[in-house]
Amino acid sequence: GTADAVRQFIWVFEDPRNKNIEHVLILSGDQLYRMDYMDLVQRHMDTRADITVSCVPVDDSRASDFGLMKIDKVGRIVHFSEKPKGSVLDAMKVDTTIPGLSPYEAKNFPYIASMGVYAFRTEILLNLLRWRYPTSNDFGSEIIPSAVNEYNVQAYLFKDYWEDIGT
Template sequence: MQVLKKITITQDFSILETLKIFGTYDGLRLLIVNDLNNNFIGIITEPDIRRGLLSGLKLDDNISSIINKNPIIANIKDSKEYLLSLASQHNIHEIPLMDNNGKITQIISISSLLKTKHYQNNIVIMAGGLGTRLKPLTDTLPKPMLKVGSKPILQIILERFKQQGFRNITLCVNYKSHIIEEYFEDGSKFGLNINYVKEEKRMGTAGALSLIKNIGEHPFFVMNGDILTEIDFSKMLEYHQDQKSDITMGIREFHYQVPYGVVQTDKKGGIVSITEKPNLNFNVSAGIYLLNPSVIHLIPQDTFFDMPNLFNKILCEKRYNTSTYLVTDYWIDIGRHEEYNKANSDIEE
C-alpha cells in the first residue's frame, strides 16, 4: 500500500514531475492518476508521455490531456490465470487491481505471477461420499474418480492446487477408497505429497478432521471432492489471514425466481402486497473452507459432524473470528447427473 501511494499522482502533475517518478518504486512502469478526492481517473505510462511530447506538449505542461482513462484493469479477486490471459491479450506488463468500491488497491506485476510460490498449508479433500445421486455411475467408481473430460474430478482439483503452489494433500476416503489410493498412491507421480485418512464410517464434512493426526501449524483448506472451480486459492488464503479469521467459508451467490405471484398478508388475512415472480438472492456455501488448527478441538471424536455443525458451534463460542469469501470464479458442484453433464460440456468448450 505504501508503494501504491508513492505511484499515485493527480492530473495537475507536470510531465517532468511524472517522468521523475517512473521506475523508482519496484520498477513499475505505470502510475495511478486520482482526482483530489482520491477517486480513480486512469493511468499514465511512459509511452503516453512520449506521444504527448511528440504531439507538441512541453515538460512543464500538466498530464491531464494524456491520461489513459480507459485502462485495462482487473478485480482484486480475479484469478492468476485470468490476469495472465489479460496481460497476454493486451501485451501489458502490469495490471491495476480494483476493489468493489472502485478503488485501486494493488498493481500486479505479470513477472511476479510467473514465479511459483510454495505453500506449507495442508489441503484436506473430502472424498469419501457415496455419490448416491450419480448412480449408476458410482456403482463401480467413487464420485471423485468420475472423469470430466479425460481426467478424474479429483485429479483436476489436485492439479489446480499444485499449479498454485500447494503440495501437501490429505484425502479423507471411505467408499471404494482402494480405487483412489491405487490411482494417486503417495502423490509423487503428480508432484504432490498425499496422505490418506480412512473413515471406517461416514463422518460428515467436518467429522473426518478429528482423525487427522498432524494438521500442521498453518491455516488449512477443507474442500469437497466433487467441486470444480477456478478460484485463486492463494487469494482466499491471503484474505483469511488479512481478516485474522479463525475459520472462513467460501460462499456463492444463488439466485432463485419464484414461479408464482407472492402475496403478503396482514394478521387478518388482508392483502398487503403482491409481487409477481420475485427474484430471491441468497449466499450459499461453496464447499470450500479455511480453518486455523486452533478450531480442530471443537470437532467431536468418532462422530458424524458436518461443517454447518462446526460453524454453529463456533458461533456459540463467541471467541472465534469468522469470515466469508465470495467465490466469483467458475464453480460447479457435481452432485447430480445434470451438473456432471454440464461439467463435461464446459471442459470441452
C-alpha cells in the same frame, strides 16, 4: 461427513513435523471450480479469522439446495443455515453488495451459499474436532452453524464459475 473425514487425520496435524502449520485449507471433492486459494487464504489472514467459509452468490431457484449464511457489514458470518426452506429461507436473504456484488448482481443473487471450502486456524480446527464437537460428522450442518456464535467466522465471496456436482 466432511468433519469426520478430517477428524480421521488429526494425527497429521498433531505430528511434530507439522507443529508450525498455523492454517489448514479444507476442500470439497464434489464440486467443479477453479479458484486461486491464495485469495481465500489472504482474506482469512487479513480478517484474522478463525474460520473462513468460501461462498458463492445464488438466486432464489437454487438457494434452498445449499448451506446459506447471513453476514454483517464486514463480512463476518452471523448466522448459518443448512438447506433452509420456507420462512427460514426468506430470512437468509442478505445484502450481497457487502461482499462485492454490484447492485444489479445483488438484486438477482440475494443469497450467499457455502461452497464447502474452508480455511481454519489449525488450533481452532483441532479444538472443534477433538473437544467441542467430537461426535459431529459435518462442517456445514453441525460445526459451522455453532461456530459462528463463538468464533470469528468470515465469508470469502468467490465470483467465478462453480458447480456442485455431488449427489
